[in-house]
Amino acid sequence: MIIDFHTHIFPDKIAERSIEALSKVSGITAATDGTLNGLLVSMERSGVDLSVIMPVVTKPSQFESVNTFAASINKQYTGKLLSFGGIHPDSEDYRRELNLIKELGLQGIKLHPDYQGVMIDDVRYMNIMEYADALGLVILVHAGVDIGLPEPVHCSPDKARKVIDTLNPKKLVLAHMGGWKQWEEVYEYLAGEQVYLDTAFCFDYMSREIFLKLCEKHGTDRILFGTDSPWSEAGRDMEVINNLPLAKADKEAIFFGNAMRLLNI
Numbered sequence: 001m002i003i004d005f006h007t008h009i010f011p012d013k014i015a016e017r018s019i020e021a022l023s024k025v026s027g028i029t030a031a032t033d034g035t036l037n038g039l040l041v042s043m044e045r046s047g048v049d050l051s052v053i054m055p056v057v058t059k060p061s062q063f064e065s066v067n068t069f070a071a072s073i074n075k076q077y078t079g080k081l082l083s084f085g086g087i088h089p090d091s092e093d094y095r096r097e098l099n100l101i102k103e104l105g106l107q108g109i110k111l112h113p114d115y116q117g118v119m120i121d122d123v124r125y126m127n128i129m130e131y132a133d134a135l136g137l138v139i140l141v142h143a144g145v146d147i148g149l150p151e152p153v154h155c156s157p158d159k160a161r162k163v164i165d166t167l168n169p170k171k172l173v174l175a176h177m178g179g180w181k182q183w184e185e186v187y188e189y190l191a192g193e194q195v196y197l198d199t200a201f202c203f204d205y206m207s208r209e210i211f212l213k214l215c216e217k218h219g220t221d222r223i224l225f226g227t228d229s230p231w232s233e234a235g236r237d238m239e240v241i242n243n244l245p246l247a248k249a250d251k252e253a254i255f256f257g258n259a260m261r262l263l264n265i
């Protein structure tokens with residue numbers, strides 16, 4: 001079984017514009033067209049059984065539309081797609097909104113400190129994460145450099161470690177192996193801590209040596225396979241992991257076992 005724990009989709013009417021704009025800023029070429037159908041086609045081609053979709057609420061007014069759409073995806077594509085919800089740190093009532101996310105049956109939230117313009121250890125995020133954790137929600141956070149945005153880095157490994165030490169969240173996932181292009185700092189501050197790391201958009205940029213080094217110190221029981229689709233392609237990333245000198249049990253944990261445990265599948 002293959003679970004892709006980190007994917008994105010755009011509404012059909014704006015997918016092309018969104019992909020073009022992000023590609024222009026980042027200089028990377030998308031692996032799919034960024035649409036729902038594009039993700040489904042990519043899953044079929046690569047042999048992915050379940051994709052977890054990570055929406056981003058870039059302004060508070062998007063809360064209702066983003067989360068209603070997420071719930072509709074889960075209802076229509078049960079067992080194939082699973083969308084998290086989203087919340088903005090400037091929410092006027094974060095407890096009410098997190099309760100609504102829970103009532104909609106969404107299993108987690110996605111936070112993007114760079115797109116939302118707030119440091120991960122800001123009190124607004126800390127309050128959201130503390131209450132989300134109390135509700136049993138998975139919290140996935142973009143971590144490290146964002147290829148399309150300038151400095152500063154809003155979720156660096158040292159700031160993420162502060163969150164862990166303060167809140168001790170049970171289901172925190174730091175995307176991009178804990179901090180995109182900051183993997184030495186990840187090794188220093190985060191490896192071995194009570195946090196999940198996903199592999200999204202990493203393998204074209206990090207050495208196999210640092211990945212294996214992180215696996216050894218952190219443990220493969222807290223690493224999740226993810227692509228960041230449409231920005232990376234599952235089949236290619238699966239091949240990288242399959243070619244690494246890891247035990248079969250370690251690869252199975254990364255590909256699906258850890259995600260099944262985290263999502264209570």
